Amino acid sequence: MKDHHGQENYSHHWKDGFIEYLLVVKGLSENTIASYNFDLQNFFNFLWEKSSNLEEVSDQTLFLYLLFLRQKGLTSRSLARHLVTLRMFFDYACETFKFPNNPARSLDGPKITKFLPDVLTISEINSLIEQTDPVTKLGFRDRTILELMYATGLRVSEVCTLKPLDFDPMVGILKIQGKGDKERFLPIHQAGQDILNQYIQSCRNRFHPRKDFLFLNRSGTSLSRQAIWKMIKRYAVKAKLAKKISPHTIRHSFATHLLAGGADLRTVQTLLGHADISATEIYTHIQSKHIIEVHKKFHPRA
Secondary structure (H helix, E strand, O other): EEOOOOOEEOOOOHHHHHHHHHHHHOOHHHHHHHHHHHHHHHHHHHHHHOOOHHOOOOOHHHHHHHHHHOOOOOHHHHHHHHHHHHHHHHHHHHHOOOOOHHHHHHHHHHHHOOOOOOOHHHHHHHHHHHOOOOOHHHHHHHHHHHHHHHHHOOHHHHHHHHHHHEEEOOEEEEEEEEEEHHHHEEEEEEHHHHHHHHHHHHHHHHHOOOOOOEEEEEOEOOOHHHHHHHHHHHHHHOOOOOOOOOOOOOOOOHHHHHHHHHHHHHHHHHOOOOHHHHHHHHHHHHHHHHHHHHHHHHHHOO
């Protein structure tokens, strides 16, 4: 059965009881109840599509659901409203149906929204890079930076401190001095190697280097993080990208695209230079989606 928004309505007697509770016991207005009902219906449809049981919902399930909503474009305020609805619903389920605990109580609204950055699609990444003019020395430098950031997932601070000798063109490996002075070695795909090698061989000297940094400003000294941020914003405007974009957006896109392509979480953790796997786990919704798709595609009874 579909509602007036055109979406399927998958219900449950717990939800029916909760709506009646809001009406009879709480005495809420018709509009407020309709809002709660709409939020819950979205959640039940999500569970149905994932073949999940309400009785087995955990805080991880709710976290993935909020990630799903964020990907659909919901604002932080809307996400917070959905979380309030879920907290009230599971409070009711705990009291009325002896649900063991309220999984929504362990989720913090502001923290959830903090860890849900915008991610660029592959076509948006390509469009961003294509805005550079490789004929000019600044355009070629900028294209090299964008290609390298997307190829490796570097932090902007790591881009700023790179030295020419950090790149080994013989094996296509980049040495990174990350947070806490921890070294890691990142592979670069062939296209990334080619443009970086060309930049080092033919373009970098045109900036008349005064410092031993890989990427230089007009004065021949190191680029600042602010300069790279402004550069990315400028090309994002030229590409007419509506999303909120920063250097970190490219890093998030790098990780998201790797996981969507089948990379495992531990490998992405190593590439990003995360000391703790929990910092990488914000991307588990991508890996989970990939696993579900693989299962549906290859399991003989799927």
